[in-house]
Amino acid sequence: MPTAPNRSFTPLYYQIEQDLLRQIDKGELKPGDQLPSEAQISRQYGVSRITARRALENLVQQGIVYSRQGIGSFVAYARIREMSGFRSFSEDITAKGYRPSSRVVELSLEEPEADVARRLQLPEGGKIYRLHRIRQMDDQPVADEVAYLPAHLYPGLDQYDFSKASLYEVFRTRYGINPTWADAEIEATFAAPDLAQRLGLQPGDAVLVALRQTYSATFEVIELVRSVYCGSRFTFFTGRQFIG
Amino acid sequence: MPTAPNRSFTPLYYQIEQDLLRQIDKGELKPGDQLPSEAQISRQYGVSRITARRALENLVQQGIVYSRQGIGSFVAYARIREMSGFRSFSEDITAKGYRPSSRVVELSLEEPEADVARRLQLPEGGKIYRLHRIRQMDDQPVADEVAYLPAHLYPGLDQYDFSKASLYEVFRTRYGINPTWADAEIEATFAAPDLAQRLGLQPGDAVLVALRQTYSATFEVIELVRSVYCGSRFTFFTGRQFIG
DNA sequence: GTATTTTACTTGTCATGACAATATAATATG
DNA sequence: CATATTATATTGTCATGACAAGTAAAATAC
Incomplete structure (x- = not known):
């Protein structure tokens, strides 16, 4: 699941994903906090709901965020630790x-x-x-x-x-x-x-x-x-x- | 990234995903083989391209399949080993x-x-x-x-x-x-x-x-x-x- | 005051459609 | 025969739209 698309431009969903990630990293969105809904993100960034959804889904797949149908998306409590022994x-x-x-x-x-x-x-x-x-x-x-x-x-x-x-x-x-x-x-x-x-x-x-x-x-x-x-x-x- | 959706019915994309997985597990699709294109899956299962794509994407996210823009999707050579020490x-x-x-x-x-x-x-x-x-x-x-x-x-x-x-x-x-x-x-x-x-x-x-x-x-x-x-x-x- | 119903919000699934980007194959030209 | 151009196939991105499923809050009925 590449998070950094290998392309000549930066997709909208990726920009939104990185923006949300930045807010989480800076503590503006804290563990347990609810993220903006898909509809809110859609309006705020002027994109379709499917693009907003894609950004959120990517954060879910990385284990940073979780979502519950009918309720919303939330920042995971447990921060992901840096892995070691796998990379350079x-x-x-x-x-x-x-x-x-x-x-x-x-x-x-x-x-x-x-x-x-x-x-x-x-x-x-x-x-x-x-x-x-x-x-x-x-x-x-x-x-x-x-x-x-x-x-x-x-x-x-x-x-x-x-x-x-x-x-x-x-x-x-x-x-x-x-x-x-x-x-x-x-x-x-x-x-x-x-x-x-x-x-x-x-x-x-x-x-x-x-x-x-x-x-x-x-x-x-x-x-x-x-x-x-x-x-x-x-x-x-x-x-x-x-x-x- | 739940692969088994927690719902009262089985989504189409999931059925297609499991079907492809079965073909890989049974050796009908071997490592290195190209998978049917999104358009082919779309026609074969009578679904939209977005549903077909969702099934393929899920296999990509699990590291079972990889895709290349303009070329196609392929079964990964290296089979995923069963992890141990993480589950029950x-x-x-x-x-x-x-x-x-x-x-x-x-x-x-x-x-x-x-x-x-x-x-x-x-x-x-x-x-x-x-x-x-x-x-x-x-x-x-x-x-x-x-x-x-x-x-x-x-x-x-x-x-x-x-x-x-x-x-x-x-x-x-x-x-x-x-x-x-x-x-x-x-x-x-x-x-x-x-x-x-x-x-x-x-x-x-x-x-x-x-x-x-x-x-x-x-x-x-x-x-x-x-x-x-x-x-x-x-x-x-x-x-x-x-x-x- | 409690139970039930209705409303509203939100995520999940799926469709149709369009165009961009990438890559390869086929065809045309010199 | 080599090179350039065009066509085709395929994935990637994004839009609009609709409806289902899940959940909680608000309103209504008893």
Whole structure:
């Protein structure tokens, strides 16, 4: 459900949606408050009811607002927390107010293991870039991360220095690929000696292992990432998920 | 984004949506296949284009289908995996093909800690039911779980035997409360001796700790659950999340 | 004062219609 | 044969309109 339409102009429904979002973010509309009705929005913005409705519906789908037939729409009490562990590591850490940085252990072009090839839906004989980094916040290692990237999507990727560059930014600007969806499987395990050494831990310490797949808007698997996080220094936040 | 409208009849768009979903589930429409166009669906089902479009849009919002302007709609390659750790434990474990069961350690009515009261958005002086269970699959303990439940939402909850009853079923049938949204924060830590004993682990083993909030359709916090999972026997699957 | 009915407001569903934007295929031209 | 133009298909946005369903408030009846 893209909230930012990918077009050459900004649709009316989107402008109204952003306006309402702004009012919620600024506290002009508080949790529990009723939003203007579809008819009121229609009159206020000079649009049809279907356009007003579309703006409200989008906020409902994002879990920001809820509506009840015959009564109205209301701002959700529980604010959505920023998810972490799903987007760009750089973006995650910056959003938490820390300074992200990375140390590249290795970036190489290679043959994938069978499981990796399967998960990435690689064509026969397809290669991957394997990017191994230690991720840090405020210079303290928090994650050991290996990204498996379909080589056919990213020719020339090895020319970049991912100590400095953000992988997601390179996806977007160089290759025109927008990370749009992600899912993850998460387990706890204990740190092996080599991993413990890289993360400044004791062997046997508890670590969080997340295997995340990232998809483009057309559901191409654009990245498989295995991250091992210090149990004590990183909390994984899922986004709000619909379970009904 | 409710996919099952809560009404006394089934809307046309929903029937079409379910029909398309059935074709995808049965393999009649395979990953990568193009779906019928809006105009074709319109003719085939004898509905307006807006109704056809609504059905397709709902599948897009669920991450099952994607569409491209001027080209068409397509079945996503990557199938959505069943999430786990977000819904009813019973439902999760049953979906994995195991037999869920629970041993109640304790169910009591008590004053909440400040953090619990805040997260549950309890009224001043509000009490909680604290339900402590060991969750099992095929009789093997996999999680130590404490649920904090706002007492005002569930009067008389302590009359139920949650060794046998599903909490979510009781929510729905007895109290008319539908779990609709959830989010979780997840960490890894190590098992303390008492916990290790309850889960059949060694002290110091890695465990996954998930703190999950569950919301009704009107975003009331209906449950706060702290689950500690064996690192080796439980993998937490997030659903597909929109990150764009 | 209470119960019932009516009214008003609001969201939900669906129709018809039009045009814009995007993309590809077919056709025309040099 | 290559390039440009036109046609076609499809999704995206927006309008007007109507009626259903749900809910609460106001008015009326007893």
